[in-house]
Amino acid sequence: xxxxxxxxxxxxxxxxxxxxxxxxxxxxxxxxxxxxxxxxxxxxxxxxxxxxxxxxxxxxxxxxxxxxxxxxxxxxxxxxxxxxxxxxxxxxxxxxxxxxxxxxxxxxxxxxxx
Amino acid sequence: xxxxxxxxxxxxxxxxxxxxxxxxxxxxxxxxxxxxxxxxxxxxxxxxxxxxxxxxxxxxxxxxxxxxxxxxxxxxxxxxxxxxxxxxxxxxxxxxxxxxxxxxxxxxxxxxxxxxx
Numbered sequence: 001x002x003x004x005x006x007x008x009x010x011x012x013x014x015x016x017x018x019x020x021x022x023x024x025x026x027x028x029x030x031x032x033x034x035x036x037x038x039x040x041x042x043x044x045x046x047x048x049x050x051x052x053x054x055x056x057x058x059x060x061x062x063x064x065x066x067x068x069x070x071x072x073x074x075x076x077x078x079x080x081x082x083x084x085x086x087x088x089x090x091x092x093x094x095x096x097x098x099x100x101x102x103x104x105x106x107x108x109x110x111x112x113x114x
Numbered sequence: 115x116x117x118x119x120x121x122x123x124x125x126x127x128x129x130x131x132x133x134x135x136x137x138x139x140x141x142x143x144x145x146x147x148x149x150x151x152x153x154x155x156x157x158x159x160x161x162x163x164x165x166x167x168x169x170x171x172x173x174x175x176x177x178x179x180x181x182x183x184x185x186x187x188x189x190x191x192x193x194x195x196x197x198x199x200x201x202x203x204x205x206x207x208x209x210x211x212x213x214x215x216x217x218x219x220x221x222x223x224x225x226x227x228x229x230x231x
Contacts, residue, residue, distance in 0.1 A: 032219075034219060034220075036222075041224075041225070041227070042224050042225065043118075043120070043207045043209075043222035043223050043224045043225045044158070044207070044222045045222065046219050046220075046221065046222075049219060089157060089158070100146065100211060100220070101148070101160060101163060102148070102158075102160070102209075102220060103160075104157045104158045105157065106156075106157050107155075107156070107157050109155075
Protein backbone atom coordinates (compact mmCIF):
# COMPACT_ATOMS: atom_id res chain seq x y z
CA UNK A 1 0.00 0.00 0.00
CA UNK A 2 1.55 3.24 -1.15
CA UNK A 3 1.31 5.82 1.57
CA UNK A 4 2.52 8.87 -0.35
CA UNK A 5 1.03 9.67 -3.74
CA UNK A 6 2.83 12.13 -6.00
CA UNK A 7 1.73 13.93 -9.15
CA UNK A 8 2.37 14.68 -11.91
CA UNK A 9 4.71 11.95 -13.09
CA UNK A 10 6.39 14.38 -15.45
CA UNK A 11 6.28 18.13 -15.95
CA UNK A 12 7.55 20.51 -18.58
CA UNK A 13 7.84 24.18 -17.65
CA UNK A 14 9.17 27.16 -19.52
CA UNK A 15 12.14 29.01 -18.10
CA UNK A 16 10.96 31.58 -15.60
CA UNK A 17 7.71 29.77 -14.94
CA UNK A 18 6.41 28.14 -11.77
CA UNK A 19 6.76 24.39 -11.29
CA UNK A 20 4.22 22.78 -8.98
CA UNK A 21 4.40 19.23 -7.69
CA UNK A 22 1.77 17.75 -5.42
CA UNK A 23 1.80 14.99 -2.84
CA UNK A 24 -0.84 13.40 -0.68
CA UNK A 25 -0.37 11.12 2.28
CA UNK A 26 -2.57 8.73 4.19
CA UNK A 27 -0.86 8.17 7.53
CA UNK A 28 -1.76 10.97 9.94
CA UNK A 29 1.16 9.96 12.16
CA UNK A 30 3.62 11.39 9.65
CA UNK A 31 5.22 14.51 11.11
CA UNK A 32 8.08 15.36 8.77
CA UNK A 33 7.76 16.08 5.07
CA UNK A 34 10.95 16.64 3.04
CA UNK A 35 11.44 17.19 -0.66
CA UNK A 36 14.46 15.75 -2.44
CA UNK A 37 16.02 16.60 -5.79
CA UNK A 38 17.82 13.89 -7.73
CA UNK A 39 19.98 14.25 -10.82
CA UNK A 40 20.74 11.21 -13.03
CA UNK A 41 23.34 8.92 -11.48
CA UNK A 42 23.34 10.80 -8.18
CA UNK A 43 21.74 10.33 -4.80
CA UNK A 44 18.83 12.50 -3.67
CA UNK A 45 19.68 15.87 -2.14
CA UNK A 46 17.48 17.47 0.50
CA UNK A 47 15.84 20.63 -0.86
CA UNK A 48 13.44 21.77 1.80
CA UNK A 49 11.33 20.19 4.53
CA UNK A 50 8.30 21.09 6.63
CA UNK A 51 6.56 19.92 9.78
CA UNK A 52 2.76 19.94 10.28
CA UNK A 53 2.75 22.88 12.66
CA UNK A 54 3.26 25.36 9.80
CA UNK A 55 1.33 25.81 6.56
CA UNK A 56 4.12 27.19 4.43
CA UNK A 57 7.90 27.30 4.31
CA UNK A 58 10.01 29.19 1.84
CA UNK A 59 13.69 28.87 1.07
CA UNK A 60 14.87 30.92 -1.86
CA UNK A 61 12.90 29.90 -4.96
CA UNK A 62 11.47 26.80 -3.26
CA UNK A 63 8.26 26.86 -1.24
CA UNK A 64 6.38 24.07 0.49
CA UNK A 65 2.67 24.52 1.07
CA UNK A 66 1.13 22.18 3.62
CA UNK A 67 -2.55 21.41 4.17
CA UNK A 68 -2.91 19.22 7.24
CA UNK A 69 -6.68 18.75 7.01
CA UNK A 70 -6.46 17.62 3.40
CA UNK A 71 -3.30 15.59 4.06
CA UNK A 72 -1.61 17.23 1.12
CA UNK A 73 1.58 19.16 0.53
CA UNK A 74 3.15 20.68 -2.52
CA UNK A 75 6.43 22.05 -3.80
CA UNK A 76 6.51 25.27 -5.76
CA UNK A 77 9.62 26.23 -7.70
CA UNK A 78 9.50 29.89 -8.65
CA UNK A 79 11.38 31.31 -11.63
CA UNK A 80 12.22 27.79 -12.81
CA UNK A 81 15.61 27.41 -14.50
CA UNK A 82 17.04 24.76 -16.85
CA UNK A 83 19.35 23.73 -13.99
CA UNK A 84 16.28 22.73 -12.02
CA UNK A 85 15.62 19.93 -14.51
CA UNK A 86 15.77 16.82 -12.33
CA UNK A 87 13.58 14.28 -10.61
CA UNK A 88 11.83 15.46 -7.47
CA UNK A 89 10.64 13.20 -4.69
CA UNK A 90 8.38 14.08 -1.83
CA UNK A 91 8.66 11.97 1.30
CA UNK A 92 7.16 11.57 4.73
CA UNK A 93 8.33 10.10 7.99
CA UNK A 94 7.49 9.77 11.66
CA UNK A 95 10.11 11.11 14.00
CA UNK A 96 8.47 9.45 16.96
CA UNK A 97 7.94 5.71 16.86
CA UNK A 98 8.59 5.47 13.16
CA UNK A 99 12.34 5.17 13.28
CA UNK A 100 12.59 8.13 10.94
CA UNK A 101 12.05 5.85 7.98
CA UNK A 102 11.22 7.85 4.88
CA UNK A 103 8.33 6.84 2.66
CA UNK A 104 8.93 8.29 -0.79
CA UNK A 105 6.50 9.40 -3.43
CA UNK A 106 6.84 8.02 -6.95
CA UNK A 107 8.80 11.00 -8.24
CA UNK A 108 8.25 13.79 -10.76
CA UNK A 109 10.56 14.29 -13.68
CA UNK A 110 10.82 18.03 -14.25
CA UNK A 111 12.15 19.54 -17.45
CA UNK A 112 12.61 23.28 -17.70
CA UNK A 113 12.82 24.46 -21.28
CA UNK A 114 14.45 27.63 -22.57
CA UNK B 115 28.38 19.81 6.25
CA UNK B 116 26.45 16.52 6.41
CA UNK B 117 28.37 14.72 3.67
CA UNK B 118 27.76 11.05 3.02
CA UNK B 119 30.28 9.21 0.88
CA UNK B 120 29.49 5.95 -0.87
CA UNK B 121 32.00 3.63 -2.46
CA UNK B 122 32.32 2.29 -5.07
CA UNK B 123 30.21 4.41 -7.38
CA UNK B 124 30.05 1.72 -10.03
CA UNK B 125 30.80 -1.98 -9.96
CA UNK B 126 30.49 -4.70 -12.58
CA UNK B 127 30.99 -8.30 -11.57
CA UNK B 128 30.21 -11.85 -12.57
CA UNK B 129 27.20 -13.72 -11.37
CA UNK B 130 27.82 -15.60 -8.14
CA UNK B 131 30.32 -13.18 -6.65
CA UNK B 132 29.75 -11.06 -3.54
CA UNK B 133 29.98 -7.30 -3.62
CA UNK B 134 30.55 -4.95 -0.69
CA UNK B 135 29.36 -1.34 -0.73
CA UNK B 136 30.56 1.18 1.86
CA UNK B 137 28.67 4.15 3.23
CA UNK B 138 30.50 6.72 5.32
CA UNK B 139 29.36 9.85 7.10
CA UNK B 140 32.31 12.20 6.67
CA UNK B 141 31.56 15.05 9.04
CA UNK B 142 29.02 13.76 11.51
CA UNK B 143 28.29 10.70 13.57
CA UNK B 144 25.49 8.64 12.13
CA UNK B 145 23.69 6.52 14.67
CA UNK B 146 21.32 5.35 11.97
CA UNK B 147 21.95 4.56 8.33
CA UNK B 148 19.48 3.43 5.73
CA UNK B 149 19.94 1.37 2.58
CA UNK B 150 17.74 1.88 -0.45
CA UNK B 151 17.40 0.31 -3.84
CA UNK B 152 16.28 2.21 -6.90
CA UNK B 153 15.37 0.82 -10.32
CA UNK B 154 15.49 3.09 -13.40
CA UNK B 155 12.85 5.80 -13.39
CA UNK B 156 11.42 4.51 -10.13
CA UNK B 157 11.34 5.69 -6.57
CA UNK B 158 13.62 4.69 -3.72
CA UNK B 159 12.63 1.54 -1.89
CA UNK B 160 13.91 1.13 1.65
CA UNK B 161 15.72 -2.16 2.13
CA UNK B 162 16.91 -1.93 5.72
CA UNK B 163 17.66 0.32 8.65
CA UNK B 164 21.06 0.02 10.24
CA UNK B 165 21.78 1.14 13.79
CA UNK B 166 25.32 1.33 15.09
CA UNK B 167 26.22 -1.66 17.23
CA UNK B 168 23.03 -3.62 16.62
CA UNK B 169 21.49 -5.85 13.99
CA UNK B 170 19.90 -4.25 10.98
CA UNK B 171 16.14 -4.18 10.58
CA UNK B 172 15.04 -5.38 7.16
CA UNK B 173 11.90 -4.36 5.31
CA UNK B 174 9.37 -6.98 4.35
CA UNK B 175 10.47 -8.98 1.34
CA UNK B 176 14.17 -8.17 1.65
CA UNK B 177 16.34 -11.25 2.20
CA UNK B 178 18.67 -10.56 5.11
CA UNK B 179 20.95 -13.44 4.14
CA UNK B 180 21.24 -11.99 0.66
CA UNK B 181 21.88 -8.43 1.70
CA UNK B 182 24.23 -8.39 4.70
CA UNK B 183 24.47 -5.12 6.57
CA UNK B 184 27.12 -4.18 9.11
CA UNK B 185 27.18 -0.90 11.03
CA UNK B 186 30.34 -1.31 13.07
CA UNK B 187 31.04 2.35 13.79
CA UNK B 188 29.26 5.68 13.94
CA UNK B 189 30.65 6.64 10.55
CA UNK B 190 30.56 3.44 8.53
CA UNK B 191 27.93 1.00 7.34
CA UNK B 192 28.45 -1.67 4.72
CA UNK B 193 26.06 -3.57 2.48
CA UNK B 194 27.24 -6.87 1.05
CA UNK B 195 25.27 -8.41 -1.78
CA UNK B 196 26.06 -12.10 -1.47
CA UNK B 197 26.13 -14.47 -4.45
CA UNK B 198 24.89 -11.70 -6.70
CA UNK B 199 22.79 -12.51 -9.76
CA UNK B 200 21.64 -10.36 -12.69
CA UNK B 201 18.33 -9.59 -10.95
CA UNK B 202 20.33 -7.89 -8.19
CA UNK B 203 21.55 -5.29 -10.67
CA UNK B 204 20.30 -1.93 -9.47
CA UNK B 205 21.23 1.44 -8.02
CA UNK B 206 21.93 1.12 -4.29
CA UNK B 207 21.84 4.27 -2.18
CA UNK B 208 22.62 4.80 1.47
CA UNK B 209 21.62 7.61 3.76
CA UNK B 210 22.68 8.66 7.21
CA UNK B 211 21.25 10.70 10.01
CA UNK B 212 22.43 11.95 13.37
CA UNK B 213 21.32 11.00 16.87
CA UNK B 214 17.69 10.05 17.45
CA UNK B 215 15.53 12.88 18.69
CA UNK B 216 17.69 15.59 17.22
CA UNK B 217 15.32 16.03 14.26
CA UNK B 218 18.18 15.52 11.87
CA UNK B 219 17.24 14.85 8.24
CA UNK B 220 18.60 11.99 6.19
CA UNK B 221 21.56 12.82 3.96
CA UNK B 222 22.18 10.60 0.99
CA UNK B 223 25.26 9.25 -0.68
CA UNK B 224 25.66 9.37 -4.44
CA UNK B 225 24.74 5.74 -4.88
CA UNK B 226 26.41 2.64 -6.27
CA UNK B 227 25.50 1.31 -9.68
CA UNK B 228 25.72 -2.48 -9.48
CA UNK B 229 25.75 -4.50 -12.69
CA UNK B 230 25.86 -8.28 -12.51
CA UNK B 231 26.83 -10.06 -15.71
